[in-house]
Amino acid sequence: MTAAAKRERFELLYEELYESIAGYVLRRAANREDAAEAIAETFTTLWRRLDSCPAGEAARPWLYGVARRVLSNQRRGERRRNALAERLTSELEPSEAAPVVASGSDDRVARVFAALNEPDREILALIAWEGLTREELAVALGASRAVVRLRLHRARRRFEAALEHETGAEPAPAPARIRLPEGGERRECA
Amino acid sequence: MSAPSSIELLARIAPVSDEEAAEVLGPAARARLLVAIMRQSPGRTRPARRRLRRPLVAALAVVAVAAATGAGWAMTRGSARETTTVDCLIDGESTVIDATSGDPASDCAAVWPAPAPKLQAYDDGIGGVVVIPASQKPRAGWTAIASQDVALIELQESLDDNINGLDSSCFDASAATTFARQQLDRLGLIGWTVQVRSSSQTGQSAPCYGGFAQPEAKTVTLMPFGDQSGPASWPPHRLADSLRPLTQECLSLPAMKSEVEQRASSLGLSQTVEGSHNYELNSTEDDTMRCATVYETVGGTIDVVLRGPSAP
Numbered sequence: 001m002t003a004a005a006k007r008e009r010f011e012l013l014y015e016e017l018y019e020s021i022a023g024y025v026l027r028r029a030a031n032r033e034d035a036a037e038a039i040a041e042t043f044t045t046l047w048r049r050l051d052s053c054p055a056g057e058a059a060r061p062w063l064y065g066v067a068r069r070v071l072s073n074q075r076r077g078e079r080r081r082n083a084l085a086e087r088l089t090s091e092l093e094p095s096e097a098a099p100v101v102a103s104g105s106d107d108r109v110a111r112v113f114a115a116l117n118e119p120d121r122e123i124l125a126l127i128a129w130e131g132l133t134r135e136e137l138a139v140a141l142g143a144s145r146a147v148v149r150l151r152l153h154r155a156r157r158r159f160e161a162a163l164e165h166e167t168g169a170e171p172a173p174a175p176a177r178i179r180l181p182e183g184g185e186r187r188e189c190a
Numbered sequence: 191m192s193a194p195s196s197i198e199l200l201a202r203i204a205p206v207s208d209e210e211a212a213e214v215l216g217p218a219a220r221a222r223l224l225v226a227i228m229r230q231s232p233g234r235t236r237p238a239r240r241r242l243r244r245p246l247v248a249a250l251a252v253v254a255v256a257a258a259t260g261a262g263w264a265m266t267r268g269s270a271r272e273t274t275t276v277d278c279l280i281d282g283e284s285t286v287i288d289a290t291s292g293d294p295a296s297d298c299a300a301v302w303p304a305p306a307p308k309l310q311a312y313d314d315g316i317g318g319v320v321v322i323p324a325s326q327k328p329r330a331g332w333t334a335i336a337s338q339d340v341a342l343i344e345l346q347e348s349l350d351d352n353i354n355g356l357d358s359s360c361f362d363a364s365a366a367t368t369f370a371r372q373q374l375d376r377l378g379l380i381g382w383t384v385q386v387r388s389s390s391q392t393g394q395s396a397p398c399y400g401g402f403a404q405p406e407a408k409t410v411t412l413m414p415f416g417d418q419s420g421p422a423s424w425p426p427h428r429l430a431d432s433l434r435p436l437t438q439e440c441l442s443l444p445a446m447k448s449e450v451e452q453r454a455s456s457l458g459l460s461q462t463v464e465g466s467h468n469y470e471l472n473s474t475e476d477d478t479m480r481c482a483t484v485y486e487t488v489g490g491t492i493d494v495v496l497r498g499p500s501a502p
Contacts, residue, residue, distance in 0.1 A: 019211065022211040022212050023207065023208030023209075023211035025211075026205075027204060035211075040223055040227075043224075044227050109199045109202070113200060127197055128197045128198075129201065159196055163196060
């Protein structure tokens with residue numbers, strides 16, 4: 001790939017996926033500074049590994065996988081010194097914790113979700129908040145479709161059981177904040 | 191009407207939408223990040239990870255503008271001699287810094303944990319300059335180099351400069367183009383063009399332009415970054431205001447350094463205190479120059495770069 005083609009492809013992917021990745025990262029990071037660092041790190045990785053990034057729609061879940069590993073390293077306290085991340089962080093307002101759930105959302109659903117183990121929370125959030133399909137989940141999680149199907153089934157079952165136990169009744173609906181995976185808007189990758 | 195599924199219930203508690211998340215950094219930061227990333231050398235292998243302290247810049251969070259154009263930059267499949275960044279591989283981990291002196295080993299020595307070993311710079315074959323201890327064996331394909339092009343380094347510094355450059359005030363496309371051409375002429379960079387990206391290409395509507403150099407295409411690209419004017423009380427602005435008169439004088443490097451230190455100190459800025467009152471001073475002796483130059487860029491901290499003759 002020529003330098004110009006590489007630059008063009010990166011710009012297209014950046015424009016196409018920035019909001020999705022920023023949203024995913026901000027929904028998962030501990031605070032805005034961590035989110036800024038993770039966004040910068042994720043797209044820096046895309047730039048450096050552009051040749052590894054699959055073409056077409058597969059680029060999106062691939063980049064989610066990158067962001068997921070960046071966040072995972074962040075949680076383990078393993079960071080690289082990333083000058084871009086530092087610079088991006090410097091553009092933020094003073095530190096503010098990222099919201100855990102939407103304000104005014106159903107407390108019971110939020111409480112049950114927060115009580116799940118991290119792997120369950122992760123896979124459910126990728127479906128419900130990021131709108132990934134099962135196939136895309138497999139790419140993002142680096143697992144086979146069969147494993148993803150099983151993990152999702154179990155996570156969903158545990159979540160529903162805990163919801164039932166917590167509420168004993170159907171929770172009151174709150175305003176929708178994000179598209180749903182089924183029938184929702186799908187994004188084309190560059 | 192059927193009851194919502196568990197996934198639908200979960201979707202309703204999403205803490206923030208994609209659109210809201212994108213606004214957290216704002217369009218200017220988004221554009222700056224894109225530019226800053228593309229100025230880095232692509233294709234590096236991922237370095238080993240280790241625990242690192244919180245970036246210094248956390249305390250500079252109020253430093254809300256003018257950051258990213260000073261970021262690392264190298265060529266896409268260009269020559270390593272054309273890059274203006276250096277990748278210091280400290281304990282196998284990448285720390286990318288802006289080149290200042292033209293001697294990459296010397297630049298890395300300044301950020302290496304003391305005492306820095308003897309260092310050697312290499313062209314990594316993919317457009318980057320990497321520095322490792324001279325005692326270590328370079329990777330296959332790396333070739334030793336001793337210097338980088340100071341004119342290119344200075345070009346990028348002048349574009350990012352807070353004292354008189356594009357980050358010193360709001361330059362519209364026309365003023366930014368004139369400024370970029372002046373810098374190319376001053377630095378003797380012949381055959382270069384200045385390319386202006388329109389607002390529609392970056393989604394920005396504000397008229398303040400920043401810029402970056404692309405040596406492989408001999409092009410300075412100017413982009414609208416939004417209004418970069420921060421509060422007058424912002425430490426980098428105060429320092430830039432204080433240093434601006436010095437650019438009208440013809441000083442030796444020692445005299446310029448002394449003036450900068452005095453003025454920074456009077457503003458409560460220190461080279462030793464980490465945090466919001468920290469700045470870094472890099473000075474390079476160049477006896478081919480008649481008068482010292484000074485640039486101030488903002489990255490992880492305030493960077494002041496001086497070049498000039500050792501005596502008047």
